[in-house]
Amino acid sequence: MAIRKLAHPSLTVTDNRTGNTYELPITHNSVLATDIKKIKAQAGTNNDRPEDETDQGLRVYDPAYMNTAVVQSRITYINGQEGILRYRGYPIEQLVKKSNFLESAYLLMYGELPTTSQYSQWTDEIMHHTYIHSDIEAMFKSFRYDSHPMSMLTSAFATMGAFAPEANPSLQGQKLFTNAASGDLESLKILDKQILRIIGKAPTLAAASYRMRQGRPFNRPAQGLSYTGNFLYLLDNLSGYEYRPHPVLEKALDALFIIHADHEVNCSTATVLQVGSSLVDPYSVVSAGCAALYGPSHGGASESAIRMLMEIGSPENVPGFMAKVEKRERVLVGFGHRVYKNVDPRSTAIRELAEEVFAVTGRNKLLDTALTLAQYARESEFMRSRNLYPNVDFYSGLIYQAMGFPLDFYPVLFAVPRCVGWLAHWRQQMLNPSGVKIWRPRQLYLGEGERQYVEASERQANADSTVFDAPVEVSHGGDSKRNNLATYKDERGEIFKPRL
Ligand SMILES: CC(C)(COP(=O)(O)OP(=O)(O)OC[C@H]1O[C@@H](n2cnc3c(N)ncnc32)[C@H](O)[C@@H]1OP(=O)(O)O)[C@@H](O)C(=O)NCCC(=O)NCCS
Incomplete structure (x- = not known):
């Protein structure tokens, strides 16, 4: 050429x-x-x-944003063809080996690795912001004991916004954060304080959702532990003294947090920027990010991958399952990626970590099934021709499973570190020197052209209509059946029968 x-x-x-x-x-x-x-x-x-x-x-x-760049960003670079992931220019493999989560968080947020004093101030501030208002603990207690922890976490972030009216542009003026772009120090202080609060409190909220499920009292944040050490304390501490997490598990979780901290403009980060563009408060923004992350095509994949492995059962069932995948009857969860059409560099970094964790926790049948599946997938022409390789969720799910976390907690373990990425993108958005334009995509309208209103007496059912063109009959529980047989009086004292 x-x-x-x-x-x-x-x-x-x-x-x-x-x-x-x-x-x-x-x-x-x-x-x-x-x-x-x-x-x-x-x-x-x-x-x-x-x-x-x-x-x-x-x-x-461009349905599903297959080839649309929506921001100019300086945070994370991904090259899907070559399997590259860099935070602010640093390869993820180096950060996992040499950095720690809070240092990488600083890097993502502010663009450079911190000096010793910047790092110590940053970690002090974050660990100082780990406490949550006791009324937020009460909010957790209003959930059913078996609620999905992501439902609780998503609600908790939105609730936190109600406890920070000073950080709400709807109350304080819509330029509360965007004024920071022109160097307004007060605005920048409020902006950065919310970042400290959200990163500091995320593990506390996540742990509260976990303890609710266990029916155990909440732990209060511990002093003197690392970010992930404190998280493990919040999750696990019972009534002993001087709790110390196992160093291999603490380090593995920290590395997983680095790997999950950001991933460019993925589904939840795009959601964060979409919602952020309305200039709503950062708590609502992060809550929206959680909602997007909860979906099985995104942060729910590590949970679904383990469910799939449990369904496969043992290694001898792998060929049968792969045959279904190749007949397109099943999807191999934990494989494939919208951007990585080569190896997912996060899965490479995580594989070694997985071995270290398994050496402490022991191996299990699920792991053997997973490794057999990965082997079959590697040799499958169907998978190779479509560039489908194990993604981060395949191995992270196995590590979480080995560490004993319940399945529905996996997306929470993703959301906590991802708060950093969301906030780094939100901060960059608020500090855009050209201001923040509301994100308002257009559509191609393919529906009816203009038509005139038809009176009810003149309407006729469309002979060509399908099952999608009107509400289908839904099923009702037994109480509706009994209610249908009962009679009631309405507000005017007249007798009516429920119509269901
Ligand atoms: C991640 C994912 C949604 C990306 O989807 P995408 O970029 O839109 O890719 P496509 O759906 O266009 O897939 C391309 C082809 O590979 C197939 N494919 C993609 N992922 C597959 C998987 N995990 N198992 C089996 N086939 C898969 C598709 O059926 C399609 O086949 P076709 O060309 O014959 O129609 C998709 O790979 C997937 O569903 N993976 C499983 C869920 C998962 O692990 N998600 C976590 C991502 S970090």
């Missing part, structure tokens, strides 16, 4: 509807979607509908 060096790289396109030619500047190997909007044609000349808005400019259709 001949390479031309251009001072002003650009793309020349011809609109065959009009014969017009446009030159679109290329910056960082991208064109601006708003430049494409300049490409206009006369409406109604190419079988287009009024709803296509042809004369308002060409649109970019």
Whole structure:
């Protein structure tokens, strides 16, 4: 391929509807979607509908964001083809080996590895912000004992917002955080304080959701332990003295936290930025991030991977399961990634860690099943031709399982460190010198054109309608059955029968 060096790289396109030619500047190997909007044609000349808005400019259709850059970021770089993940330029493998979670968190948030004094101030501040208001503990107690911990955590972050009215732009003015972009120190102080609070309290909230499930009283944050050491204390401490977590488990959790701290504009981070663009408070932002993370295609995958391994049972059942995957009857959870079409570098970093943990916790049948499955997947033409390799969730699930965490706690173990990534992106968004524009995508409207209201007496059921075109009949519990046989009086004293 001949390479031309251009001072002003650009793309020349011809609109065959009009014969017009446009030159679109290329910056960082991208064109601006708003430049494409300049490409206009006369409406109604190419079988287009009024709803296509042809004369308002060409649109970019990108369902599921397959090729759309929505931010300019300096935080994390991923190269999916080559299996690269770097935080602020540092390869993840180096950070896992040499750094620790809070140091990497500082790096993600502020752009550089901290000096010794910056690090000690940062860790002191975070560990100082680990306590939660006792009324938030009461909120946890209002949940059913068997509630999913992610439901509790998502609610807890939103609730925390109610305890920080001074950090709420709806109450304090919508520029509360964005003023920081122009160097307003007060605004920056409020912004950074919420970051300390959220990172500090995340393990406390996560542990509260866990202790609720166990029916155990909540522990209060401990002094003098590391971030993950304190987290293990909050989760596990009973009534003994001088609790110290096992160093291998503490270190493994810390490394897993580094690996999970950020991953560019993934589903939950995109959610965080979408919600953040409305200038809502950071607690609501993080709560929205949790909601996105909870889904089985995202942070729920490590839990689903273990459920799948439990279903497979033992290594001899692996070939049968793989046959179903190759017939596309099943998905191999913990394999494949939207961005990594090569090895997921996080899974490489985690594999060694897994061995260290298994040496302490012992191996189990599930692990043998997992390793057999990985072996079969490596040799499968179906998997190789689609570039499907084990992702981070495959190994993290195995480590969590070996460490004895319940399955539904896995997404929580992902959400706690991911708060750092969410907040680093949120901070970058608030500090954008060009201000924060609300994220408002468009759609391609394919529905009915304009039509006139039809009176109820003149409406007829559509003979072509399918099961999707009206509500289906839903099932009701036994109490509805009994209620249907009962009679009630309404507010006017008249007798009515429930209609269900
Ligand atoms: C992560 C994931 C959602 C990415 O999806 P995606 O980038 O949209 O990839 P696609 O759905 O386009 O998949 C491409 C092909 O690989 C297949 N495929 C993708 N992931 C697969 C998996 N885990 N098992 C079996 N087949 C898979 C698809 O069926 C598709 O096959 P086709 O081309 O014959 O139709 C997907 O790989 C997946 O569901 N993985 C399992 C869940 C998981 O581990 N998620 C955690 C991610 S960190």
